[in-house]
Amino acid sequence: MDRHIKIGTRGSKLALWQANWVKSAIEKSGNGEWKAKVELVIIKTKGDKILDVPLAKVGGKGLFVKEIEEALLDGRIDLAVHSMKDMPSEIPEGLCIGAVPERETPKDVLISGKGLLLSELPAGACVGTSSLRRAAQLRRARPDIDIVPLRGNLDTRLKKLEHGDMDAIILAAAGVKRMNFESRITEYLDEDIMLPAVGQGALCIETRENDPEIEPVIGPLNHQETRSVVMGERAFLNCLEGGCQVPIAAHGKIERGIFTLSGLVADVDGKTIIQETLSGPETESETIGTDLGNCLLTMGAKQILENLKV
Structure with a gap:
């Protein structure tokens, strides 16, 4: 059975590298049961159009994903490939993180x-x-x-x-x-100097929820350990209601069934940095992420984040 799949992506060299990697992986994953014709659809985002202003001053969430998500929702594309660190904490209704491939170094x-x-x-x-x-x-x-x-x-x-x-x-x-x-x-840079962004080094394959045509196509690309770690980091981000342009950092890892997450919130001048680490069962990575976010809020992160909104 032949399938025609359209992948939405930004047009930068790095974005195209990422989308082509997913394209190649999909084409190889049919196991003879089906053959996919995969096409890349380049979509320009707000973040691509505004190049003379620091991102933090542009404002809004999803600067590099919103237009691509709109194309996914209205059916112009079948899936989207993003850098996970560009994904805002909230995903639009009707869409989901369909697969998370194995992570490159987050540093x-x-x-x-x-x-x-x-x-x-x-x-x-x-x-x-x-x-x-x-x-x-x-x-x-x-x-x-x-x-x-x-x-x-x-x-x-x-x-x-x-x-x-x-x-x-x-x-x-x-x-x-x-x-x-x-x-x-x-x-x-070591983590004690520079804690990475949430999801840094990982790709996000975003799809429509409950899409029976696409779910089996991208299923083989999902790396469960990476997904568990990244979802824990994103739960931390979501608790703080942060976007990719806020001084929030987090990095998780799984060792011997234990998920350990380090998180950080800073003010812009770096004079106040609130940081903590929590650990627990890898099956509870999202709960640990939320708990760590709440922990930092009580330690003073709430005031820092409110000051940034002013």
């Missing part, structure tokens, strides 16, 4: 023009990032450096570094590796 990396580690950068060095999460943690680790806005795709960001506009930039390791720029990485 952030430093790429510096002269090959200097974060600890070696001189006072006053310019480090590029538009992420409030990264900026807050950078200010905690190195209050003596200057943080400058950095937007655009991976190529654009690397070119700004090459042109000497800044001394170093911070990027997600997963994207750098997927685009074959791993040799440019100066340093993988």
